[in-house]
Amino acid sequence: WKRYRLPLGLRGLPIVGNLLDIGAVRFRCFSEWSKQYGPIMSMWFRSTLNVIVCSTELAKEVLKEHDQKLADRPRSRSAEKFCRNGQDLIWADYGPHYVKVRKVCTLELFTPKRLESLRAVREDEVTARVDSISRIKAQ
Template identity: 65%
Template sequence: MSWFLIAAATLAAVVSYKLIQRLRFKFPPGPRPKPIVGNLNDIKPVRFRCYYEWAQTYGPIISVWIGSILNVVVSSAELAKEVLKEHDQKLADRHRNRSTEAFSRNEFRPERFLEEDVDMKGHDFRLLPFGAGRRVCPGAQLGINLVTSMMSHLLHHFVWTPPQGTKPEEIDMSENPGLVTYMRVPVQAVATPSLPSDLYKRVPFDM
């Protein structure tokens, strides 16, 4: 019984401390957070739409609690420029909790490189932790050009229509959230040659 009382008292103390901290500072409006989880259960799968709906309700600056961590979301371009200009030092870093600092073996200490005679613009292997030149796919631009050319040829040579019995307004255009946003239901389309069929026939030609 004594352990139960100690655990209940500890939990009550932690909750009271969090409530006092929230009441102490004047935070922007936002959805009411729940104990421990905050607004995690309120965030919809398509996050940008969820934040847009909250911005329409609470204003361009809203408070969103991810667990016990406060996140201030700015949804206006003008306010974002102002915030990043006046509070750039506070927003230039990411949140680090105590467990990350305690169990993080590799610490980023730039003085290890700044105090040595290292060419920042060169390819010294000692600069690999934060970059020693470009490390990107050399064929990325070629791939982008090929994909663009392929899509333009498909759109130019074919007329795309929905499958038989499907109306355009019946096509589901909703997204499926994830690391990469893609369509919830893949779109099916029927390709019909845009030119007459006789133009696609091979004509023998002797050199």
């Protein structure tokens, strides 16, 4: 742990990390562990290191002070296939490309007029999704 200067936390197993340590309600586990390790702790979910902040005040401070560092999302090989190597809006790393794509979406796609014009499409998609889930559940 000292090599990486990480907060205290549970040591994970190879491959699975701390997945076997987490109970049915993970937030209760985090709360219990914070009593032992403090309000900021590190743990491994599979092979990904995560830093958990269990204090509202600290979370606000961390998100305010380190927002640029925390804006990116971890990538997996399967996600890369579907997100055009991180170039779409949802998976893009924060930077010039993300700012440009978000600006286009804000100015062109998310205007009240455009949203209203696409309302029927959204309603049809939601209805189709609910019907699909209902059919799966009935089987």
